[in-house]
Amino acid sequence: MSALSTSTATRLIRTEFRLTFRDPLVLTFVLVFPIVTMLIIGGSFGTTPDPSFEGVNPSHWYVASYLTVVVAATGLVMMPVHLASYRERGVLRRFAVAGFPRWSFAIAQLVIGIVTIVVAGVLLLLVAAPVYGIPAVHDVWRVVAGLTLGAIGFVSIGVLLGTLLPSARAAQAVGLLLFFPSFLLGAGGPPPQVMGSALRAVSDFLPLTWVTTSIRQPWLGIGTPTGTLVEVAALAVVATVVAVRRSAL
């Protein structure tokens, strides 16, 4: 990796960072949507610990769940639409012919995806703090591990979708189709304990449910789901390897 290439990656990351936070889709769907829905859902079930919410304060249960809504919005909607739009309009070919190495764009997307998740997550918590309070984190390292691996996995899924889908419209359609069931059954909807068996089975199958569980349980002190964390780690590794192989400019 030459110094020139390193500088190329730096320039790409800087530019992509600017563009990401000028994108209305990012501003509305990744930054605003999770906050608004968290405020609505988090205030719908009160603050009294409830067996349906694994015996914890429902508002805190949702605050601990909603970081993964940001992860899903970034990985399933923002990244695929962004990349498919670049491919559709020939932006990636322009980067390629200008001498940007293939890996530099993949690295830039990974960095931007992670940064977006961090920024949107911090905003979410800043809004949640005065309204519902931030629940104490029982196992910081497990939470950080779940969030990091989940973010890498979903950003990689986003890159993969962006390289597979033919247009920005197709990416938006498929992304939303994947996002809303994941959102409702895997993070921001009803807790698994109140779902019917069929919905529960679907929920257990969703990657976002794995990520949410691997964060929420150690955060709220209601479990140490090592098996789920391993699933998330496997998701991150497989999705990243496939995305890197597919991310041809």
Place this chain on the structure above:
Amino acid sequence: MANTDTEAVVTVRGLHKRYGDRTVVNGLDLDVHAGEVLGLIGANGAGKTTTVECIQGLRRPDSGVLRVLGCDPVRDAERLRPMLGSQLQDSALPDRLRVGEAIELFATDRAHNGDDLLAQFGLIERRKAAFASMSGGERQRLFLVLALLNRPRLVILDELTQGLDPAARRDVWAAVAQLRDAGTTVLLVTHELDEAEVLCGRVVAMRSGRVLDQGPPADLISRHAPWAMIRFAWSRPGVDDLLADLRPLPGVQVVATTPGRVEVRGTRQSIAYVGAELVKRGAVPDDLSVELPDLESALLHLLDEPDTPVEFGRSRNIAKTGPTDHALAGANR
């Protein structure tokens, strides 16, 4: 204008490229010399863009030998691409990227001063404009700026003026003329033949992925459309005598009349003989006009010919070939 030297910047031999069952480039040979503006011309689907994509290393040839600035475009892509300045057909920049940010993004350590280039191409006032807000002509000029930014040794421009209005096309042509006059080596891909005629020192005409002929535009015109059309009004008596005197003149091929007008088609030399005949009669018409075919006429005529490539460096003897309907249509414009 800078002189073209003989150093080959691009050498292509026996290039073949297929997409599925369709052969797009079929044994193409091509040379681009240092300091020249070479036009790759032909109808849509002739294989022009695929050829330059192979030269840029964006596509892997099925067979053939390519050397671009001493590099194999696929194997040495990372070394080659910084030496190329490319404007691609059907490509864009992110909508919200501003002009100044685009310069920042694409500029390497050896880049020109971006502001100087923006000023040179009339974009300095648009430095803060988002790409989406720019007109077609401004976008193409920005692509030119980006193509030149890193002091490339070869500039590749693919359908540079596609979709532009006439004023914007003229702006872009002026920008390319600046490159030509500065001695930059340019490979210009176009199906706009007036563009090739104005900008290129040499053109290569392609059909079905092969070279049909190549040379300076004037040479292609004289080889493939070597005729002229002379028109004038004639209201005097004795038109039949005039026609009878014009028909045997050297180079005259067709003499025709419509009420009050005479049209003479023939070789370029026939212009002099027809003019002399009119002078001899003491009747030089006020509206005498001569129309010469352009590169488009020549290419249309060339495309009407059997699908046999012309050997490099050899011209066809078509002096006795009359103008076809296409060519006459071109000459009549």
